Amino acid sequence: xxxxxxxxxxxxxxxxxxxxxxxxxxxxxxxxxxxxxxxxxxxxxxxxxxxxxxxxxxxxxxxxxxxxxxxxxxxxxxxxxxxxxxxxxxxxxxxxxxxxxxxxxxxxxxxxxxxxxxxxxxxxxxxxxxxxxxxxxxxxxxxxxxxxxxxxxxxxxxxxxxxxxxxxxxxxxxxxxxxxxxxxxxxxxxxxxxxxxxxxxxxxxxxxxxxxxxxxxxxxxxxxxxxxxxxx
Amino acid sequence: xxxxxxxxxxxxxxxxxxxxxxxxxxxxxxxxxxxxxxxxxxxxxxxxxxxxxxxxxxxxxxxxxxxxxxxxxxxxxxxxxxxxxxxxxxxxxxxxxxxxxxxxxxxxxxxxxxxxxxxxxxxxxxxxxxxxxxxxxxxxxxxxxxxxxxxxxxxxxxxxxxxxxxxxxxxxxxxxxxxxxxxxxxxxxxxxxxxxxxxxxxxxxxxxxxxxxxxxxxxxxxxxxxxxxxxx
DNA sequence: TGGTTGACTTGACAGTTATCAATCGAGGCT
DNA sequence: AGCCTCGATTGATAACTGTCAAGTCAACCA
Numbered sequence: 306x307x308x309x310x311x312x313x314x315x316x317x318x319x320x321x322x323x324x325x326x327x328x329x330x331x332x333x334x335x336x337x338x339x340x341x342x343x344x345x346x347x348x349x350x351x352x353x354x355x356x357x358x359x360x361x362x363x364x365x366x367x368x369x370x371x372x373x374x375x376x377x378x379x380x381x382x383x384x385x386x387x388x389x390x391x392x393x394x395x396x397x398x399x400x401x402x403x404x405x406x407x408x409x410x411x412x413x414x415x416x417x418x419x420x421x422x423x424x425x426x427x428x429x430x431x432x433x434x435x436x437x438x439x440x441x442x443x444x445x446x447x448x449x450x451x452x453x454x455x456x457x458x459x460x461x462x463x464x465x466x467x468x469x470x471x472x473x474x475x476x477x478x479x480x481x482x483x484x485x486x487x488x489x490x491x492x493x494x495x496x497x498x499x500x501x502x503x504x505x506x507x508x509x510x511x512x513x514x515x516x517x518x519x520x521x522x523x524x525x526x527x528x529x530x531x532x533x534x535x536x537x
Numbered sequence: 538x539x540x541x542x543x544x545x546x547x548x549x550x551x552x553x554x555x556x557x558x559x560x561x562x563x564x565x566x567x568x569x570x571x572x573x574x575x576x577x578x579x580x581x582x583x584x585x586x587x588x589x590x591x592x593x594x595x596x597x598x599x600x601x602x603x604x605x606x607x608x609x610x611x612x613x614x615x616x617x618x619x620x621x622x623x624x625x626x627x628x629x630x631x632x633x634x635x636x637x638x639x640x641x642x643x644x645x646x647x648x649x650x651x652x653x654x655x656x657x658x659x660x661x662x663x664x665x666x667x668x669x670x671x672x673x674x675x676x677x678x679x680x681x682x683x684x685x686x687x688x689x690x691x692x693x694x695x696x697x698x699x700x701x702x703x704x705x706x707x708x709x710x711x712x713x714x715x716x717x718x719x720x721x722x723x724x725x726x727x728x729x730x731x732x733x734x735x736x737x738x739x740x741x742x743x744x745x746x747x748x749x750x751x752x753x754x755x756x757x758x759x760x761x762x763x764x765x766x767x768x769x
Numbered sequence: 770t771g772g773t774t775g776a777c778t779t780g781a782c783a784g785t786t787a788t789c790a791a792t793c794g795a796g797g798c799t
Numbered sequence: 800a801g802c803c804t805c806g807a808t809t810g811a812t813a814a815c816t817g818t819c820a821a822g823t824c825a826a827c828c829a
Contacts, residue, residue: 349763370683371759377678389668389675395769398675421664428660432653435667436621442674443621443630446609449681450721451602454816481777489682491817496778511825527603531581537627686786713807723787728808743795 310337310360310410313383317358319434322426331420335412346401346409353390353397355411359383362407365483366399376486377445379404379479388434391417404483440537447532454490458498459526460533461488462507462514474515481512542569542592542642545615549590551666554658563652567644578633578641585622585629587643591615594639597715598631608718609677611636611711620666623649636715672769679764686722690730691758692765693720694739694746706747 311332314320320328337360340346346357349368357364364380366387377399380386390397391414403409421428448457461484469475477484485495499509505525506517516522530537543564546552552560569592572578578589581600589596596612598619609631612618622629623646635641653660680689693716701707709716717727731741737757738749748754762769 368679368683368763370679370761370764371688373683375679375682377675377682389671392664392668393672395672396763398672398679398763422657422661425654425657425660428657428664429654432624432660432664432667435664435671436624439621439667439671439674440625440627440630442671442678443609446674446678446681447600447602447607447630449678450607450609451600451605456603492777493779493818494816497816500778529602531600531628531630532602724807725788725809726786729786732808 310408311335313360314358314410317383317385319385319388319430320427322430323420323424324426327420327424327427331412331416334416335410337408337410339406339408340403342403342405342407344403346403347387347397349398349400350396353387353395353414356385356388356391356414356417357401358385358410358412360408360410362409363404364401364407364409365404366401367486368399374486375489376483379483379487385434388431389438390414392421392431392435394418404480441535444532449489451532454488454494455498455501456526457488457490458495459502459505459507459522460528462502462516463523463526463528464533464535465514466516473517473519474513477512477514542640543567545592546590546642549615549617551617551620551662552659554662555652555656556658559652559656559659563644563648566648567642569640569642571638571640572635574635574637574639576635578635579619579629581630581632582628585619585627585646588617588620588623588646588649589633590617590642590644592640592642594641595636596633596639596641597636598633599718600631606718607721608715611715611719617666620663621670624653624663624667626650636712673767676764681721683764686720686726687730687733688758689720689722690727691734691737691739691754692760694734694748695755695758695760696765696767697746698748705749705751706745709744709746 314332315328320331323331340362346364359380359382361382363382364386365376366378366380367374367376380401386401387397387399394414421431448460452460465477466472466475469478479487481495482492485492488495490498499507502522502525505522507522508515508517546564547560552563555563572594578596591612591614593614595614596618597608598610598612599606599608612633618633619629619631621627626646653663680692684692697709698704698707701710711719713727714724717724720727722730731739734754737754739754740747740749
């Protein structure tokens with residue numbers, strides 16, 4: 306058990322409340338590996354052998370059907386992904402690939418399930434994480450079904466602005482083609498959507514966004530904590 | 538504590554593994570109530586005071602934003618809804634209303650959280666249920682983002698057929714306007730989508746559907762267990 | 770430096786979906 | 800029967816979104 310990496314994991318909400326002994330047992334069979342960019346980590350339909358923890362870099366969760374594909378989420382450090390599949394011992398519903406060079410910890414799913422059964426603190430943390438993920442998925446569904454693509458983009462920009470610190474100018478941390486996929490549109494339409502937000506004060510220069518009139522954009526976007534607040 | 542109703546609840550996966558003592562404590566503050574049709578049970582944004590269990594009838598989970606609204610799910614006996622909000626002590630993300638006369642059990646959320654902390658069997662069941670709900674939400678997102686409305690309808694019909702027993706002819710258990718909302722389209726387009734499936738052997742007569750050529754429909758719908766199988 | 774690559778953008782067009790208005794038809798009521 | 804209501808359907812039209820093709824631009828590299 307190489308220690309590197311596991312100290313960072315220990316600090317995660319998911320692992321913070323468990324006993325030292327159980328944590329040691331959990332990481333005994335685990336390992337940390339560094340992957341280059343654009344590497345497929347898991348494919349949808351695979352059995353969920355490992356719980357993955359992103360320590361650095363970033364991971365794209367996506368899915369394919371009938372020749373089409375769509376990005377569903379981005380995982381950034383430090384957090385886990387595909388916990389639900391691990392818990393249910395069910396196949397992954399999404400594929401995962403690195404977006405950039407990334408350090409990933411892999412914890413055998415059977416160990417997660419075994420420790421879950423004997424460590425109440427761990428079980429409680431898993432419940433909290435699952436409930437949060439569940440709610441995030443519902444919010445995403447509401448975003449998709451209740452908003453037009455222009456509204457989704459406007460609200461995404463407001464969320465991203467907040468994540469980036471709140472300044473009027475900030476960086477998109479997304480390749481635009483992937484942002485388009487996450488927002489449920491084509492890259493061409495994302496381009497047009499950015500232009501469609503110009504009347505509300507949005508300026509785009511490469512990956513840098515400038516919100517010229519915060520109030521004007523918010524009046525159009527109508528952000529709602531029950532859709533856009535990632536913490537609730 | 539009126540006993541009526543609680544015996545049915547006890548048989549649910551969610552409550553089956555907990556101790557008698559804890560179950561008694563859980564239902565001590567709970568009550569069962571019968572509601573007429575079209576009654577709002579909870580509104581999105583409300584604090585999650587109760588975990589709801591549908592004993593009979595059916596409940597529509599929906600959400601509104603900026604003058605639009607959409608149905609997200611239907612809850613049928615016997616199952617719970619809005620467990621994630623209860624667990625996280627967070628506001629409801631969806632509103633709920635009865636579709637027909639329904640018996641609902643209401644269990645105070647704080648009791649759920651308290652028993653969850655002391656009963657391992659209950660905690661495990663909650664985790665299983667949350668993970669399942671989480672995965673269902675992901676599947677729904679994939680359905681929305683990867684399929685056209687015609688494909689969503691075709692796959693819905695195949696799922697409903699299976700739920701109804703597998704016969705070529707079966708009942709829609711949905712008002713069509715609500716089905717349209719669930720599938721993310723307007724009632725007008727649902728009408729047209731049904732006609733669009735006629736070439737694949739679909740006949741509609743009121744609420745009764747006939748699948749004339751199973752293979753033809755499946756060839757078009759391309760059902761996928763990672764989207765359409767509710768059990769995985 | 771010139772060429773190549775790949776992401777992004779733009780325009781033209783086609784396909785899909787929403788909207789609005791009108792009509793149909795079943796069920797309930799007087 | 801006649802009337803009313805409400806959901807479902809249909810047609811016409813507008814809005815939106817996807818597709819295809821072409822062009823721009825910056826980064827990279829020999």
